[in-house]
Structure formats: structure tokens, C-alpha cells
Amino acid sequence: MKIKEVILRHMKLDLLHPFTTSFATEYDREFILVEVKSEDGISGFAESVAMLDPLYNEETVKTNWHMLEDYLIPILLKNEISHPDELSEKYYSYIRGNYMAKAAIEGAVWDLYAKKQNASLSSLLGGTKKEIDVGVSIGIKDSFDETLQTIEERLEEGYKRFKLKIKPGWDVELIDEVRKVYPDIPLMADANSAYTLQDIDKLVALDDYQLMMIEQPLAYNDIIDHADLQARLKTPICLDESIHSLDDARKAIKLGSCKIINIKIGRVGGLTQSRKIHDLCQENDIPLWCGGMLESGIGRAHNIAITSLPNFTLPGDTAASSLYWAEDIIQPEVTVENGTILVPTSPGIGYDPDMEKISKYTLSSRKYR
Numbered sequence: 083m084k085i086k087e088v089i090l091r092h093m094k095l096d097l098l099h100p101f102t103t104s105f106a107t108e109y110d111r112e113f114i115l116v117e118v119k120s121e122d123g124i125s126g127f128a129e130s131v132a133m134l135d136p137l138y139n140e141e142t143v144k145t146n147w148h149m150l151e152d153y154l155i156p157i158l159l160k161n162e163i164s165h166p167d168e169l170s171e172k173y174y175s176y177i178r179g180n181y182m183a184k185a186a187i188e189g190a191v192w193d194l195y196a197k198k199q200n201a202s203l204s205s206l207l208g209g210t211k212k213e214i215d216v217g218v219s220i221g222i223k224d225s226f227d228e229t230l231q232t233i234e235e236r237l238e239e240g241y242k243r244f245k246l247k248i249k250p251g252w253d254v255e256l257i258d259e260v261r262k263v264y265p266d267i268p269l270m271a272d273a274n275s276a277y278t279l280q281d282i283d284k285l286v287a288l289d290d291y292q293l294m295m296i297e298q299p300l301a302y303n304d305i306i307d308h309a310d311l312q313a314r315l316k317t318p319i320c321l322d323e324s325i326h327s328l329d330d331a332r333k334a335i336k337l338g339s340c341k342i343i344n345i346k347i348g349r350v351g352g353l354t355q356s357r358k359i360h361d362l363c364q365e366n367d368i369p370l371w372c373g374g375m376l377e378s379g380i381g382r383a384h385n386i387a388i389t390s391l392p393n394f395t396l397p398g399d400t401a402a403s404s405l406y407w408a409e410d411i412i413q414p415e416v417t418v419e420n421g422t423i424l425v426p427t428s429p430g431i432g433y434d435p436d437m438e439k440i441s442k443y444t445l446s447s448r449k450y451r
């Protein structure tokens with residue numbers, strides 16, 4: 083497979099509701115949309131999940147543009163690819179880090195490859211599920227009442243798991259209030275690295291609330307302290323920020339740093355690496371779910387495909403387009419019914435990019451040949 087042209091688009095979509103984590107409040111989403119075109123005129127699409135500022139991880143929209151323009155695109159245009167696995171395994175393996183940039187271009191090649199095979203991305207990745215279970219990630223609000231109100235709405239819509247963002251000062255009391263009203267809902271908390279082992283009492287206090295898991299309580303680059311903490315908790319720890327590779331996953335499992343892993347395709351460098359981590363976790367009885375990065379429909383479509391693999395046994399964060407955007411850039415939008423999304427069976431990502439909407443939300447673009 084020879085790539086003839088790559089198009090980068092700097093996109094901006096306004097969020098319907100601001101989203102607050104322990105590290106920032108997002109009002110809109112800027113991201114890079116990658117389109118790769120083959121000689122026969124077929125296009126593949128993916129998006130970079132890097133954010134505008136280096137707060138979730140070190141990558142940004144600008145560092146991704148730089149990596150794509152100066153390294154990843156020239157390598158892709160120069161080489162004949164027989165399978166998308168070759169990107170992370172061969173052509174890009176000498177470049178350190180920059181996983182979100184690598185995943186963005188690799189994802190577009192996967193979509194193109196699947197379209198050329200006339201196969202769904204899900205089936206090519208080894209997906210076995212026809213539908214996937216969906217949870218929702220609820221940001222930090224101005225009041226507990228507002229959080230309870232949001233949970234009520236999402237419950238009525240059928241979502242199957244409720245993740246609350248926490249931070250020091252918005253944690254044990256919040257969970258206590260929520261558990262008083264909803265003693266039995268599948269509930270979890272995500273700290274986005276807001277704590278250290280000095281806060282162990284707070285974290286141990288969370289152990290009394292039958293949480294499905296506590297996500298990334300400690301530092302974004304730690305697997306040692308998490309192992310100490312996991313030994314003190316019966317609640318499973320789920321790692322997000324700390325896992326960037328198959329090797330990270332292997333080490334975290336070996337140390338007992340977590341009992342669950344959240345896979346984000348961008349964070350681990352793409353679909354090929356996601357699948358390898360999936361297989362390792364399956365062999366080690368570590369359940370997975372797919373995390374979200376406030377993606378447009380293009381990123382959502384990729385998340386749905388990887389979530390169809392069998393060891394994604396817990397509901398993920400890839401919720402309906404309508405919770406985020408006034409209008410999405412794919413046709414049809416991602417919809418959730420009874421807490422599930424149907425995995426598309428049409429070729430590639432299985433949702434059509436809406437080129438009119440895409441140009442409407444493009445701030446700037448550039449073509450590479």
C-alpha cells in the first residue's frame with residue numbers, strides 16, 4: 083500500500099458543556115484530524131487526542147503537528163506499507179514517545195487499510211462483540227447537587243457505569259453523597275494523578291464505597307507508589323496516565339500496581355500496540371476498558387472498534403456524540419441505546435466523515451505529498 087497524500091487539519095469543536103478534571107477545565111476541543119489517501123483515491127481518517135496544553139500528558143496539538151509534519155508523514159510517504167502493524171513495529175519504532183502523534187497517523191492508515199480490504203476495522207483488529215457497553219465520565223461540577231442531577235440524567239439515558247472526576251476537596255464527601263442517593267450504581271472515581279501517598283487516608287476512606295475502581299490516583303508517571311497503594315486497598319486501582327506501552331503494562335502487572343487498565347489508543351501509540359496490550363492483559367486476567375479524550379466522532383469510531391475486542395469487559399468512556407457536540411463530524415453520529423453502541427460492520431471505521439462539517443470546523447489545513 084502506497085500513501086500518495088496526507089492532509090492535516092487543525093480542528094476546533096465547542097463542547098456543549100465545560101468539562102473539568104483535577105488538572106483543567108475544557109470549553110472546546112482543538113485537535114488534529116489526519117487524512118491519508120492512497121493512489122487509488124481512497125481516504126483513511128483518524129484524530130490526534132493530544133490536547134492544547136501539556137496537562138494530561140506531555141504532548142500538545144503543536145508538538146503533534148511538528149512530529150507529523152517533520153517525521154511521521156515523510157516516513158509514510160516514502161515507504162510502501164504492506165500492513166499498518168509495520169508503522170509502530172518498524173518505521174516509527176526508532177522515534178521515542180510522541181505516542182498520540184504516532185497513533186493519529188497509524189489510525190488513519192488502519193482505516194484506509196480496512197477500507198481497501200472491504201472489512202470493518204473491528205473485524206481486522208480481532209473484535210468479537212456486536213455491541214459494546216457504555217459508561218460516562220462526569221467532570222467536576224460547582225455543587226454535589228449538580229453532579230447528582232447529571233447522574234440522574236445519564237441513568238435515565240441508560241449509561242452503564244458512572245465515573246466521577248475527583249480531586250482533593252472534591253472526593254470522599256462527594257462519593258458519600260452520591261452513594262446515599264444511589265447505593266448500587268456502578269460507580270468509580272478518576273483522580274487524574276491529583277494525589278500522593280501522603281493522602282493515603284483519603285484514598286483508604288474511598289475504599290468503603292464499593293467503587294468499581296479508582297482510576298489513576300497517583301502521579302502520571304508512577305507505577306511504584308501505585309503498587310504500595312493497591313496493597314492497602316481492596317478497591318481495584320485502574321491505571322490510565324501511567325501506561326504508555328506493552329512494557330509499561332507488563333511491569334505494572336508484575337508489580338501489582340493495578341488490577342484494571344484503561345486503554346486509550348493515542349496514549350499507547352496506536353491500534354497495533356493497543357491490541358498487544360489487550361492480549362497481554364487477557365493472559366493475565368486484567369480487565370480493560372477504553373478511555374476517552376473528548377474525541378470527535380472520528381476518534382469515537384476508532385474507540386468503538388478497539389472496544390469490540392473480547393477483553394474490553396468493562397463499560398468505557400466513549401459516550402454518544404450528542405453529550406459533547408452540537409453536531410458531530412461523522413455520519414451517522416454515535417448514538418447510545420440501552421447503554422450500548424452497535425459496532426459498525428461497514429468497511430473501515432464504519433462511520434462516514436462529513437466533509438462539509440469537517441471544513442466548517444477546520445481552522446487551518448495543509449497537504450503533504
Ligand SMILES: O=C(O)CCC(=O)c1ccccc1C(=O)O
Pocket residue numbers: 103138219272274322373374375376377399400401
Ligand atoms: O468523555 C470522555 O471522553 C472522557 C473524558 C475523560 O475522562 C478525560 C478527558 C480528558 C483527559 C483525560 C480524561 C481521563 O479519562 O482521564
Ligand SMILES: [Mg+2]
Pocket residue numbers: 272274297298322323373
Ligand atoms: Mg483517566
